[in-house]
Amino acid sequence: EVLQNAEGVDLLLTSAYGLLDGFITGDPWQGSSDGWWLDVTTDDAHKGSTDVDQPDLQRLQMYNWTADNPYLFTKWVAVYGGVDRANSVINLAESIEGQDFSAKIAEARFLRAHYHFELQRLWGQVSYISEADQLDPNIPNTGAIWDKIEEDYQFAIDNLPTTQPVPGRVTSWTAKAFLAKVHLEQHEYTEAIALFTDVINNGPYSLAAEFQDNFTWAGKNGSEAIMSIEFAVGGVANDANGNQGATLTHPGGGPYESCCGFYQPSQNLANAFQTDAGGLPLLDTYADNDIANDAGISENDPFTPHAGNLDPRIDYTIGRRGIDFNGYGMNPGQSWVRGYETGGPYLHKKGSYKKEEEDQSKGSGSWGQQSSGLNYNIMRYADLLLLAAEAEIEGGSLAIAEGYVNEVRNRAKNMTYVKELDVNGEFTANNAANYVIEPYPDGTFTAQGQAYARKAMRLERRLELGMEGHRYYDIRRYGEAPSIMNAWLVDEDRIFGNARFGSVSVSDKHNYLPIPIRAIDLSNGVLTQNDNWK
Amino acid sequence: QDKAVTGKVTSATTGEELPGVSVLVKGTNNGTVTNIEGNYSLASVPADGTLVFSFIGMKTEELVLGGRSVLDLSMEDDVTALEEVVVVGYSSQSKKTISSSVATLDTQEALKVPVSNASELLQGRVAGVTVVTASQPGDAPIVRIRGYGSTGNNDPLYVIDGVQLLSSSALSDLNVNDIKSVSVLKDAAAASIYGARASNGVIVVTTRKGTPTGKPVFTFDSYFGTQQPTNMPDMINSAQFGQLIYETELNDGIATPGHAHFSAGANPTVADYIIGDPNQPYDFDTNRLTKSSDGTDWFDEIFDPALIQNYYLSAAGGSEAGRYMMSLGYFNREGILSGTGLDRYTTRVNTDFNLSERVRVGQHFNLAYSEQKAMVGQFNDNNPISSAYRSSPILPAYDEGGNYAGAFSNTAELGNATNPVADMGRAATGEDKNRSIRFFGDAYLEIDILKNLTAKSSIGINYQSGKNNSFQWLNPEHSEPRSKNTLTETDYINKSWVWSNTLKYDLEIGDTHRLSALVGTEAIQGDSRQTQITQDDFMFETPDFFVLGAGTGDTNIDQGNTYIRGNSIFSVFGQLNYALAERYLASVTVRRDKSSRFNDGNNTGVFPAFSLGWIVSEESFLSGSSFISNLKLRGSYGEMGNQELPVANPNVTVSALNSQNSFYTFDGVGTDVGAAVSALGNADLTWETSSQIDFGVDFGFLNDDLTLTVDYFDIKTKDMILNPPLPATGSVATPPYLNVGEMQNKGLEFAIGYGNFSSSSDFTYDLAFNLSTYKNEITAINAAEGTSFLGASLRGNTVSRTAVGDPLASFYGREVIGIFQDAAEVSSAPDQGFATPDDGVGRFRYADVDGNNVIDGEDRKVIGNPHPDFTFGFNANIGYKNFDLSLFVTGSQGNEIYNFTKYFTDFPSFPNGGRSTRVLDAWSETNKGGSLPALSEAATASNGESSPNSYFVEDGSYVRLKNLQIGYTLPKNLISKIGLRHARVYVQGTNLITLTGYEGIDPEIGSIATGGSQNLNLGVDFGSFPVAKTYTMGLSIDF
CATH class of the missing domain: 2.60.40.1120 (Carboxypeptidase-like, regulatory domain)
Known part of the structure; x- marks a missing residue:
């Protein structure tokens, strides 16, 4: 066996990282690990395009969830494929005598934990596949596997180095950050706080000066990146190291000349960026009034972008008419949107490449798709700060939580804002909109109490992390997916002018996805449907 | 003196x-x-x-x-058919005393039909052989002998003059005019001499040889003609399309239904121009002005009449000491799908020399060069035929500037199918071709050591190399245009050699005992090499630049299609035939094979067979009967193997460096090489073994003017090989090949012939009918491997399933039992998940298979069987003086087809795509008897109506007038004056009439997959290449 050596371990380990993007079989977007299609089922985003384009995703968006939906099977197979590759590394490393591979095994166990964590959050009752099960992985899914996930992360913490020669490899700090998140997910706040605090106080991470650096090619692997899916274009056929899973999410019309116009921000998300005169978000009232949008307004008719106060992060997150789109000039409205009547008027900006970086980050494929070379931040430091804030609010100190939230808000305040375009398409010195943002005044959280702090922290996550694939998990971790979604579904009908979502109903069973029926079929009944979907 | x-x-x-x-x-x-x-x-x-x-x-x-x-x-003629000699494995045998089941093809009749692949000759003409024609020129048909014996490879073994070939594609490199005889070894007693390669049956082809004529006899044979597309699907026109959108949106609760290219309101009309500004002149870059169409018939756009022509010239002759046969051929068949076609050049040289009374040498040499222009994306549901189903009727094929028309943007509401005219047109311009050069042949030495003892040694070679190139053009008119163009080139070499040595001994003791014995050894070795390279970004889209190196982008090697493979077999075999008193027959065969495909312990097999026969008509109580001229009873039992797999080394696990799914980039800039298990091995794998029982009876009545042959067979396959999908909680590598279970095929074959052979008359006739059945059933699946195997997934739909108790590749899904007519009906029915009973009105109603009053995944069942109840053929030849007429009818009865094209045309699976006229019969309050659910995008998706269900399953039975030919043989006294020996002219029509209830283009559906999974995906139509109606004129002369 030619792989029976250290080089072989490295080669297998690389391929175990290679499945972070979730693409191994089937349509790449179905396995996508950047959470975009999960976001489509939340109040942050619409599927986009037309209803019968990717009808299986339409069924997910409309909460018509069934076990035969191919998105679920493709995702399931890809994540378990990642587990299998991690197990390959462990089995090979353990079979080679006389060498210490514990650091490599720790990387593999980190990845195995990472994949199982994803499975656990999505399906609730899943099988844990260890290296010993690799040859016979048909294991029953009897319940939650949190303990096993924690064991793997703990092994990684104990055996990984604190730094790595390349940014894509995980370190003991990465493992601590994720173990903290695993505890938070289980509402184990004390354990979570200890780990978050360690990472914040002693770890190597800090916020980038520019918010936008998290979404550019040049800014990849900056100080804020805790763990990213590393993407690159070129080098291999069909730009297979690019983000194939997100290929549907670029604008369907306009300068991208691309497929496919999916993943459009919602009106509700846009509304959330409204701020008051003090630069604070409208915690309770942002959904009451829509910011100006061009729904139903022809490109030939005049339109004035929203004049009220806005958080400046909106224009790095949401593509809207009248504002520059990632350096491609003024977004003209309808002609850049593929499914105007079904997806609303907004475009996705963060994951779409930037005009000045086309050469480095615009990839292609075998048909009309474009795979971007921008990294996807699985976890970045702002995300971690807000998770830490959540743990503090639920089980620690409101004052510390406020500090974390304000750290995030201050970066947004102090960053460079999107500028206005003149008639020639050149940027002027003026801001593109009326941006007003301030941190919460000292002591607000303590003064207003836990419920206020919770609300502020949760809204801050939307503003900071909107369209980054976290919302699906967040609202389930909060335990409020049905109430948030049912309220939003009615609310969002406003921009469509018909009862598009009004009859959709979300319940607690939607906290987990149904286990794919094909997976159950292939297991000969060893796998059983999770309780929510029996 | x-x-x-x-x-x-x-x-x-x-x-x-x-x-x-x-x-x-x-x-x-x-x-x-x-x-x-x-x-x-x-x-x-x-x-x-x-x-x-x-x-x-x-x-x-x-x-x-x-x-x-x-x-x-x-x-005098050496008349009766019973004394015919039949070529069997490694020898020939008198048809009279053969006790196994061997059928011979009437080559004279079969060769009348214009075919591009010799194995198509067998369709409907040999009982027990099922052929599904590959209608695309240059493709190989699916040939099955006595059903499907394997979940893996079911191709019979082809033996051409001793060279063993494992794929019917090899027969496309054989000029059919070179064929002298074709025998089909059906039962174990006949086939098992080929041991581990025999279980799918053996087709033995011999080619023409020279006869000692002194002067050469030249034969010139030619036909040419035209092929016509038939039976194209009925698609809706633009006005109907506008109405469809209007009604769909109305049903979906959209307050003001509308479409970018139609007027608003209840009777939408299409705009004059759909792309560009009509007030400005046409401009390729900025204003590709495109008029709307009243309803583009995309099938008419891509299908056109096509030429077929064949030229063949041979010379044969020689003396007692040396004989030769040489031929040259050119065959050209354009496909009715424009842009497709096949050009083939063949030459053959066969010689035999008598070095002395006892020593003979000879050789066969066949060289073929072919160029195939194939359909773009054939095994892909984006192929041009699928695109024709999916394309919008309001879009024309060309814009006002004569360039390919398209939607340009996916915001244009013109669908997202590629323009199939553009796809095929560009492939033609780019000269996409599959080129192959192949030679096969053998040389032999035969020595009569004693009077009755003959030794023969022969070495055969099969060599094929080829180059396939295809260029993927930019398609700026497409709604989802490609951002780069790519050239793909594939080079390959496949070669194999076989060295056979046999010793044959014949012994007659008095008049009562006749014995012939054959022993032999054989070594076979084969290997393949292939490289596939792609290159991106060609600045100039002119075919002169379509070479590797001319692109400016990445050059990549496709690891999945680049490989080296090899395998070998070593065998010894023996056969003993014994006839007692010319009426009691017995035969024993045994072969021992050792194969490189399996590990020690599993790689050596012994395949025995025996047969018994009794020629009842030779008994005194029947001999001399003028009514029963022949009656033979036969029976056989034997075992055969099947070791064919699409991989060379199924016993080892393979890890691969695969840039598409095992590489990563650790810094987000470069590329880091990674390796992952790409295929799992199974050290315990062994070959499939099938045991076969055959009972047969051959009748001849009225001096054999009337003949009847009936055979019953029962084949049990054990250790059948498959690589079923792994549990979804494991590796994503190619699953290991496993010996997964058992399968059974039982069936009957009838062949009846009648003619006035024994009388000489100006009026001759010859009628032949045959009918074959097989019943396939999976009888066991090893518990560890599961209870069922799933077929391929088509746009997320898995329509085929192979399970115990069912036939191979049965269709599986929900059973549609009607359409809900009113809310009360919805309320009283099992729960289908409708939010309100009103939501269910007009929707498909499904059978509650498990009876739990909820329709879910458990309510899927077998909804169709792709295997026929029987297939048949009828051939009639009538001659009067110099005129002759032949008619050939073939068909299939009882097979079902999963018409996946309905996914495109009957449901709103693709926005703004074309639709079948069937949608005009959608259910509505005013059309309660509608055959389709009410028009709705939202409800179709939520009720799973385009997921696998019985609406898609159709009866695939057909009867086809395959050939009708009228010929005239020119009078000898006339032609001899110009030096001709024989001259015949004919006109014929092929596939003139097809009777079928199937609604797709054509009921002859192959598989949607190639290679290992071919047999798990039978009878699914996602846009298959239809057969053509062909009219030809031909001429055949000897001089």
């Missing part, structure tokens, strides 16, 4: 002169052959000498000269 002798040889039956008759002075090498007038002359013959006259198909005669100097002979 010696003297000169002359004479004339004629046929006793026809009175015509016989050219080419061998005339030999017995016991010497002194001989000659008759000339074109049947005359011969020999210089010095002893006065008491004996002349031996021999000619193929005639009884050999020995005449004592007795002092005469002129010796004429009227030769």
